[in-house]
Amino acid sequence: xxxxxxxxxGRMLRAFNSSANGLAGAFREEQAFRQELLFAGIALPLALWxxxxxxxxALLAAPVLLILVVELLNSAIEATVDRIGLERHVLAGLAxxxxxxxxxLSFILLGVVWLLVLTGR
Numbered sequence: 001x002x003x004x005x006x007x008x009x010g011r012m013l014r015a016f017n018s019s020a021n022g023l024a025g026a027f028r029e030e031q032a033f034r035q036e037l038l039f040a041g042i043a044l045p046l047a048l049w050x051x052x053x054x055x056x057x058a059l060l061a062a063p064v065l066l067i068l069v070v071e072l073l074n075s076a077i078e079a080t081v082d083r084i085g086l087e088r089h090v091l092a093g094l095a096x097x098x099x100x101x102x103x104x105l106s107f108i109l110l111g112v113v114w115l116l117v118l119t120g121r
Contacts, residue, residue: 022072030075032103033068040064050118059117063110070106074099
């Protein structure tokens with residue numbers, strides 16, 4: 001039986017509920033997400049305090065939030081790979097490694113942006 005397609009506000013509420021479930025699941029199941037959320041809890045107020053104007057504050061805050069977004073996507077990849085099968089496979093390992101590399105690049109971006117903004121270069 002097919003689920004009825006909602007439109008308008010009902011669709012938005014269902015999407016919001018799905019997003020809230022995803023955030024709660026990531027918080028419950030993913031230690032890396034919890035650690036990065038703690039990091040964001042420190043880095044975001046610091047970004048707002050250290051930035052001299054709105055543009056600097058946005059530049060400092062954006063990569064912090066990007067790390068959380070990329071970690072959520074990485075966790076989704078890992079969950080999908082694990083759902084497909086727990087046996088070791090070269091492509092499954094590669095998918096997980098690529099997701100992890102994306103998180104690493106997000107942290108590198110954060111470091112570069114913070115360095116450039118805070119040193120004024």
